[in-house]
Amino acid sequence: MGFERQKDFGTPEVKSDETVTLTIDGREITVPAGTSVMRAAAESGGDIPKLCATDNVKSFGSCRLCLVEIEGARGTPASCTTPAAQGMVVKTQTPRLQKLRKGVMELYISDHPLDCLTCSANNDCELQDQAANVGLRDVRYGYEGANHLSKKADTSNPYFTFDPSKCIVCSRCVRACDEVQGTFALTVDGRGFASMISAGQTTDDFLSSECVSCGACVQACPTATLQEKSVKEIGTPERAVVTTCAYCGVGCTFRAEMRGEQLVRMVPWKDGKANHGHSCVKGRFAWGYANHKDRITKPMIRENISDPWQEVSWEEAIQFSADKITAIKAEHGARALGGITSSRCTNEETFLVQKLIRAGFGANNVDTCARVCHSPTGYGLSTTFGTSAGTQDFDSAMDTDVFLVIGANPTDAHPVFGSRIKKRLRQGAKMIVVDPRRIDLVKSPHIEAAHHLPLQPGTNVAVLTSIAHVIVTEGLAAEDFIRERCDWDEYQDWARFVADEKHSPEFLEAVTKVPAHIVREAARLFATGGNGAIYYGLGVTEHSQGSSTVMAIANLAMVTGNIGRSGVGVNPLRGQNNVQGACDMGSFPHELPGYRHIAGQEVRELFENDWGVILDPEPGLRIPNMLDAAVDGSFKAIYIQGEDILQSDPDTHHVSAGLAAMDCVIVHDLFLNETANYAHVFLPGSTFLEKEGTFTNAERRIQPVRKVMEPANGYEDWEVTQLLANAIGCDWTYTHASQILDEIARLTPTFAGVNWARVTSGEPLQWPVNDKAPQGSPIMHVDGFVRGKGKFVVTEYVPTDEKTGPRFPLLLTTGRILSQYNVGAQTRRTGNNIWHSEDVLEIHPTDAENRGLADGSFARLASRAGETTLRVQVTDRVAPGVVYTTFHHPDTQANVVTTDNSDWATNCPEYKVTAVQVTPSNGPSEWQEEYADLTAMARRIANEPGREELEPAE
Amino acid sequence: MDINKLRRMADQIATNFAAIGHDNAVLATADHINKFWDPRMKAQIFADDRSALSAIAGLAIEKLARGADPAPQTRATQFNKVDEVGHSDAG
Structure with missing residues (x-):
């Protein structure tokens, strides 16, 4: 699309079963009851002048520019605060209105610098547009009076400036911070002419204030007052492409606003189904790494990790890798080879890496970062619900009455969804937080959790079982739901288990350190407070009983009947942008895409016939087992795409020993990451701005990733994988990611109805997308569990072996x-x-x-x-x-x-x-000193072949 | 591979299945290891001393070592059939 701002309807969309029909400037329009006259006009193609109104925040009625005439009504009401009514007849453009608006605009402009031609917002400024819209030609008051034109700009934030000389105090920024982000960092300080937008206290600037730099205020600002520094430096954009963020699992969609091949800014897309026009500091602003000087764009090889890197051609790097893989396979067999797919890469790239490992290398030693984050979710929810997908879409939260957040910190790790939760809390929903730390959802401006259970780390199962104990023993179980949807006999076994006195909050208090009365009150609230939704993160899964905790969570949802409708459910908050997709694409060592075990003959035959190979019927190694096997000498080579296991995986000494023991480590990444210290081949990767494909977010929503610039390294990541595959004897001929998506759809029942045209059309697609659910499935288990009855599983608390003592207290x-x-x-x-x-x-x-x-x-x-x-x-x-x-x-x-x-x-x-x-x-510790030396040594790059001078990579 | 780590893994699985009863736990432990362990890990623990394992884990390993291929004991080990869409174990 060419560049144009997204249409702004002035006030938020209203959802109502009732409609009203009115006439605006002779056009008849029907809208949901409660819709403003301003929005109704915009929906019918009109454009009422406005400054303080924008459709991300509630109407305010302060700028007096959107006045209209309504037949039978006195005066000229503001259209933003006037609800449309049945039979209403509205005029939006009359000489009287034009005179009033011009007068208002004249006052605004009398205290605004007249530097439009040199202003960084020239042609992208609502004030400028509205001045033209109302036909302002001159200002009768002059510019000599008191004004704010000499106010200094606040440039403390790294990404945007606040220039009060251009501020019209419309308060859109304040309201965006309050209503959209929920941080309440901004205010209008002073009264009348002295009114100023202020971040925090008088001594604060934007950086030192509570501002979390989400960008909502910048997006809301109708002038150049709050503006991205990148726009000031580069200029206004000339085109926009809708794409998907490559940070967390929320899956926000953005307009990548471009000038040539240069990204000017990322603006959250208002039609984004996951983010509805909101963003966080990472997705909105932290894209500078794409062009960072540290980025490696040329392939590099070395025989030994003590050697400096040698820059080589793609052909040489690929052949070097292929020779090593082929030689190791010949000497040690296919099971000595493996790879790691990336949850940061696209579905298509991930699919291709696992295909390379299974069909090219000939082994099933493929794993992904989900191993170290949400693999227990897979196990736990599969056991209880029959499928492990998160049960809801994000919008479901707006129907929730009681949130139970366990081991997750959404305002930090999933900030856009965290803001949605806060919004619902401000509407009156209740919050229960189970977390060792007092996270922001426990208490922050305008929200306070009903209960915080600050448990001892490692006691999740004990706390959840004690909550279940209260629900069962106090007669709060949803027995009708359980009889209809779950296995009743299993429920009774489980109920007897949790009802045992040894699972009471009083008995377990000594272990969990949560006062029993708080557990009881929280349990009662969750069971009786209306729609109860459970959201959890890695504070649940990354434990010795991670899988048991997930099952305990599922038990809790079932015993309270909180499954199968909007506002309830069990929701794993995924860490990385495409961790859901990476799992869907067969990244685990025991199963092919679509969660089908490798031992199944029919399953293998489907892939064998399509790929023209024979597959190993045995499960492969998981990441930690690959490292064990490497130390043991039976695992020799690994291809790692977009994953830094040396930094991210536990017990660094063990990871480094495993990597050091391998004969060939191929790292395919943007930067010389920590794992690359132990690599023999470095294949440069491409950013999400340089490739096409799809990501699947935490709601199972399949969304497009669009190429807005050419890859700096020359290839999209799937192309690099294809080069490597063909060099070891495969015969792949993909020319576009869409062909890989077609293969995925052909071989994976949940993706049967998915194709590139549908993905890029903006159609909402949440898998399963197939004949039964052609439009996808926003909420799971609506009329019954996907497979059979809900299964209650007894979860005995088993304390971790990791215990405090005198040495480590x-x-x-x-x-x-x-x-x-x-x-x-x-x-x-x-x-x-x-x-x-x-x-x-x-x-x-x-x-x-x-x-x-x-x-x-x-x-x-x-x-x-x-x-x-x-x-x-x-x-x-x-x-x-x-x-x-x-x-x-x-x-x-x-x-x-x-x-x-x-x-x-x-x-x-x-x-x-x-x-x-x-x-x-x-x-520094001894390890830190040694590691600094290792890094300096491992990152040397030889300038040119034959020269001895070396330079560090950074 | 480090046999102590493999023993610990097997015992951990057995301990967490213990609540479903001894015989069921033996079967579930065997099923779990059969579905998720790589052949070299299986071979190593099959060759190991059973007495180094907990009772449940030892019996499970004994079953597998004698060639048993246990039916799925939990829904986490009931994988999709070739044309099925229901199950997922997304991490």
Whole structure:
């Protein structure tokens, strides 16, 4: 599409079963009751002048520009605050209205710089448009009076400026911050002429304020007051392409607004089904990594990891890789080979990598990052519901009465959905938070959880079973639902189990450290408070009983009847943009795309016939087992696309030992990541802006990824995989990602109805998309569970082996922060670093004082696995005995400290529970010093063949 | 591979199935290992000393080592048939 702003209807869409019909400027229009006259006019093709109204926030009625005449009504009401009524006759353009509007506009312009020609918003400014719209030709008041034209701009935020000299105090930014984002960081300070938009206190600027840089205010601003710095630097965009964000699993859609091949800004798409026009600091602004100087765009090889990298041609790098793969296969067999697919890449790319491993390499040793995040969700929900997909779409949250958020921090890790939850809470829904930390959903402006259960890390199953105990023993179970939808006998077995006194909150309080009365009150609220929805994250799955916790969650949803309609359900919040898709595409070692076990002969034959190969019928190795086998000498080579296991996976010493033991490590990525320190081949990757394909978000929504610029490395990632495949003897001939999607649809029943034309048409597609559900399935298990009856599973609490003691008396738990994303490879190379330039250790004041640690001092964090050093942040967000840190920075490398404990069913690592000690420190740990040396050595790139001079990669 | 790690994995599975009763837990543990473990892991633990394992895990490994191919004991091991859409174990 060419560049034009998205149409702004002025006020939000209203949903109502009732309609009204009115006439606007002679046009008859029918709209839902409650719709504003302004929106009705816009929907019928009109354009009433406006400044303070925008359709992302409620009407305000302050600018007085949208006045209209209504037959039979006195005066000239504001169309934004006047609801359309049956039979109403409205005129929007009359000489009287024009005079009034011109007068209003004249006042605005009398205190506005007349620098349109040199203004960065020239031709992209609503004030400019409306001045033209009302026919303003001159200003009678002059410009000499009191004004705000000399006010200085606030440039503290890395991504946008606030220039009060251009502000018309329409308050759209304030309302966007309140209503859309829910942070309440902005206000109108002062009264009358002194009114100014202000971020926080008088001493605050945008950076030091509570602002989370979501960009909602910038999007709402009708002038150049709040504007992206990139627009000031590059100029206004000339075209826009709708694409999907490559950060978290929410799957926001954006307009990539372009000037030539240069990205000017990412603007959240108002028609986006997951985000409805909202964004977070990552998706909105943190795309600078795409052109960062660290990006590697030429292939590189080396015989040994102690050698410097040699830049080579694509042909040479691919042949080098193929020779190694072929030789290892000949000597050690196919099962010595494997690969890791990327949850950051497209469905098509992921599908192709697993196809390369299975059909090209000849082994099933393929895995993906879901191994270390939501694999227990797969196991747990499959066991109970018959399918592990999240049961709801995000919009379902707006029908929820009671949220139960367990082990998730949506306002940091899934911020756009976090804002949706906050919006619903402000409408009156209740919140129960089960988390060792006091996350923002426990208490922040205008929201407060009804109950916070600050449990001891590692006791999720005990807490959930005790909640179930209360529901069953107090007669709060939804027995009608259970009799109809679940196996009644199994329910009775389970009910007897949870009703046992040893599962009561009082008995378990000693283990969970949650006061029993809080558990009881929370259980009663969830069971009786209306629509109850459970949202959970890695605080549930990354435990030795991750799978059991997921089953306990499913039990809770079933026992309260909270399945199969809007507002309820069980919702795993996926970490990465395409982790759902990566799993759908057969990334696990035991199953082919569509969740069909590799041992099934008919299943194998389907793929064998299509691919023209014979497949290994045995399951392959999971990531941690690949590393074990490498140390053992039976696993020799790995192809890793878009994943940095050295930083992201637990027990760094073990990961590095496994990688170092391999004969061939091929890393396919944007940057020389930490894993690449142990690589023999580096294949440059392409960003989400440089490729076409699809991502599947946490709601199973299949969305398009569009190429807006040519790949800097020359190839989309699927093309690189195809080059490698063909070099080892495959005969692949894909010329566009859509052909891979066709193959996926041909071989995968859930994708049967999916194709590129439908994906790019904007049609909402949530799998399964097939003959039974041609439009997809927003909510699962509506009339019954997908497979048979709901199954209650007894979940016995088994304490983790990771226990505190005299040497390691504290429990470490890890997580994410808003501004950084996973291993930080992308966000550390953007302005986001200003908010979180290093990992810090949150520690309770009592624990800090006992150790002589003050806020900001360096501490040594040690476990039985390893140790590192980092600064401490003294805070009561964590309970005594618990410490918390993030894992975004490789020079801290929190995973040196985490252990190789894992979930019993899936081997998902137990990141969330590590027994540690914290002591004062005056320097980096031995590991940190050694790793810094290794990195410097491993990243050397030879300038030219034959020259001895070397230069570091960064 | 580190046999201690394999033993720990097998015992962990057995412990978490223990609540469904001894005989069922043996079957479920065997089914789980059969469906999810790579052949070299299976071969190594088949060759290991059963007494190094918990009772349930030891019996499960014994069954598999003797060639048993247990039917699915949980829905997590009931995978989709070739043309089925219901099941997913998305991580």
